[in-house]
Amino acid sequence: MDLKLKDKVAIVGGASQGIGFGIARTLAAEGVKLVITARREKPLREAAEKIRAETGVEPLALPADCRRAEDCAAVVTLTTAHYGGLDILVNNDGAPPLGDLISFDDAAWHQAVERNLMYVVRMCRAAVPHMTERGGGSVLNITAISAIQPIPGFGLSVATWDAVIGYAKTLSLELAAAGINVNTICPGYIETERLQKVFAADGQDPNLMRAKLADEIAMRRIGTVEDIAGIVAFLVSPRGNYITGTAIQVDGGLFRGLR
Numbered sequence: 001m002d003l004k005l006k007d008k009v010a011i012v013g014g015a016s017q018g019i020g021f022g023i024a025r026t027l028a029a030e031g032v033k034l035v036i037t038a039r040r041e042k043p044l045r046e047a048a049e050k051i052r053a054e055t056g057v058e059p060l061a062l063p064a065d066c067r068r069a070e071d072c073a074a075v076v077t078l079t080t081a082h083y084g085g086l087d088i089l090v091n092n093d094g095a096p097p098l099g100d101l102i103s104f105d106d107a108a109w110h111q112a113v114e115r116n117l118m119y120v121v122r123m124c125r126a127a128v129p130h131m132t133e134r135g136g137g138s139v140l141n142i143t144a145i146s147a148i149q150p151i152p153g154f155g156l157s158v159a160t161w162d163a164v165i166g167y168a169k170t171l172s173l174e175l176a177a178a179g180i181n182v183n184t185i186c187p188g189y190i191e192t193e194r195l196q197k198v199f200a201a202d203g204q205d206p207n208l209m210r211a212k213l214a215d216e217i218a219m220r221r222i223g224t225v226e227d228i229a230g231i232v233a234f235l236v237s238p239r240g241n242y243i244t245g246t247a248i249q250v251d252g253g254l255f256r257g258l259r
Contacts (some may be wrong), residue, residue: 003237006031010088010236011079011127013066013119015059016043018192019142020092022225023232025050028057030233032088035079037064066093066119067111076126086130088236091120091164092142095194096156104156116143116160120167128180136179138236141168142228145188145251161186165247172245181244183235188251189213190223218253227252 010027014020015036024036028051036051038044041063048061060082064071080086096112097104104112120141131137143161146154165184172182189195196206214220231250234240249255 001239003030003233003239005233005237007033008087008237009033009035009079009083009085010090011035011037011075011086011123012090012092013037013123014092014094014142016040016047018194019187019190019225019228020090021047021050022229023090023092023142024059025054026226026229026233027088027236028055028059030237032057033083034059035062035075035082036060037062037066037075039063039065066123067114069118069122072119072122073126076123076130080130085134086127087134087137089123089127089131089137089139090142090232090236091123091139093119095144095154096160098153099156100153101155108156112156112160113163116157117163117167120164124171128175128178131180132178136241138241139168139171139175139180139182140232140236141165141182141184142232143184143186143247145186145249145254147186148247148249149255149257168247169245176244179241181235181241183243183245184247185228185232185235186247186249186251186255187228188223188249188254189217190225190228192225195222216254217251221252223250223252 010032012024015024016038028034036059044061048059052058062075064075141164146158147161150158168182168184
């Protein structure tokens with residue numbers, strides 16, 4: 001299926017590794033004009049080179065800290081100056097520290113809100129006017145399955161990503177008439193560097209942990225970044241533009257609820 005993404009302009013956050021890198025690589029393969037961001041410059045440059053070598057698309061790599069309002073604004077400004085507009089925004093970043101909720105002080109909560117919620121708010125605020133000028137666009141937020149099925153120890157993520165889902169749902173209602181769809185993906189257990197950190201924090205054998213997690217999933221396997229990237233590409237494409245305001249779990253059947 002032709003997703004009709006060729007020459008669309010996209011910003012993908014957290015694209016130096018993991019899910020963000022997988023999404024960026026998939027969009028590049030569809031012919032998207034790509035901007036990738038992450039905090040660490042060296043891994044980001046390396047990711048851009050990998051994407052160029054694999055797809056022939058040369059991303060514009062912009063080191064940025066999503067917790068800084070000025071960085072969020074600068075990414076959008078530089079994107080539109082370079083490509084002449086913006087069609088797609090993929091908000092993706094890492095997650096706050098793991099731990100019992102009662103153990104986190106105000107500073108940890110403020111950092112979690114800045115990293116997860118305010119990043120999305122600021123990027124959307126900067127990006128949406130440019131999408132409106134183009135006659136439409138797509139915003140896609142990456143959260144996690146814990147936002148709809150809480151997991152002990154992930155409370156900072158649960159609270160702030162639930163806020164992202166609420167923000168995105170409301171924004172989708174406000175932007176629908178402008179031709180802009182807004183959706184959220186809630187990945188399950190995905191084979192990424194983040195999952196390795198979870199294994200390390202638990203202190204158990206990674207292979208045993210991996211097998212234990214797979215047993216919890218209906219499909220009996222941990223997901224890949226490609227499992228996430230494929231659905232993202234569809235949702236941000238013109239083929240998916242009638243889908244808006246959704247929070248979709250992509251988890252191999254891990255979520256057991258009806259809603």
